[in-house]
Amino acid sequence: MSELDEEPVEPHLAAAVVDVFVYVVVLNLFVEYLPAVISETFTLSLLTAVLLKGVLEVVVAAKKRVVTRFRQAATPTGKVVAAFLVWAVVFGSKFLVLEAVSLVFGSRVSLGGFFSVTALILTLLLSRAGVRRLLQRPHRLTFPGEARPGN
Numbered sequence: 001m002s003e004l005d006e007e008p009v010e011p012h013l014a015a016a017v018v019d020v021f022v023y024v025v026v027l028n029l030f031v032e033y034l035p036a037v038i039s040e041t042f043t044l045s046l047l048t049a050v051l052l053k054g055v056l057e058v059v060v061a062a063k064k065r066v067v068t069r070f071r072q073a074a075t076p077t078g079k080v081v082a083a084f085l086v087w088a089v090v091f092g093s094k095f096l097v098l099e100a101v102s103l104v105f106g107s108r109v110s111l112g113g114f115f116s117v118t119a120l121i122l123t124l125l126l127s128r129a130g131v132r133r134l135l136q137r138p139h140r141l142t143f144p145g146e147a148r149p150g151n
Contacts, residue, residue: 022127023049036112048109055100059093
């Protein structure tokens with residue numbers, strides 16, 4: 001079977017796997033350099049990364065829905081309510097992450113408190129965005145007067 005006969009990898013699955021790898025690296029750097037962040041084993045770090053991937057996908061989807069609602073709000077009261085909902089999702093997500101990790105792993109994994117988990121989540125999301133950007137196919141620049149590919 002040649003390379004051309006193989007089915008391509010599902011892009012969403014590939015992105016999810018890369019995200020988990022990025023999360024494992026970032027989480028283990030936090031474990032190494034922040035005493036409040038604890039994971040007893042690498043396996044627990046890997047499982048925590050998978051859990052964080054799932055929880056953060058839910059949080060990001062909820063935030064997108066609330067932001068869409070904010071943009072669509074026509075009245076000042078609607079804007080205020082939607083803005084409060086955005087704040088509640090962003091603020092509450094930290095507690096959701098802490099509670100999910102505590103529920104699943106107990107004392108074997110600890111992400112510290114509110115501030116360390118906030119720093120962790122921001123670092124995870126920024127690292128994920130950076131790696132995704134790094135792995136994007138480069139767009140070929142075309143200059144004025146130059147023919148575009150396919151033309």
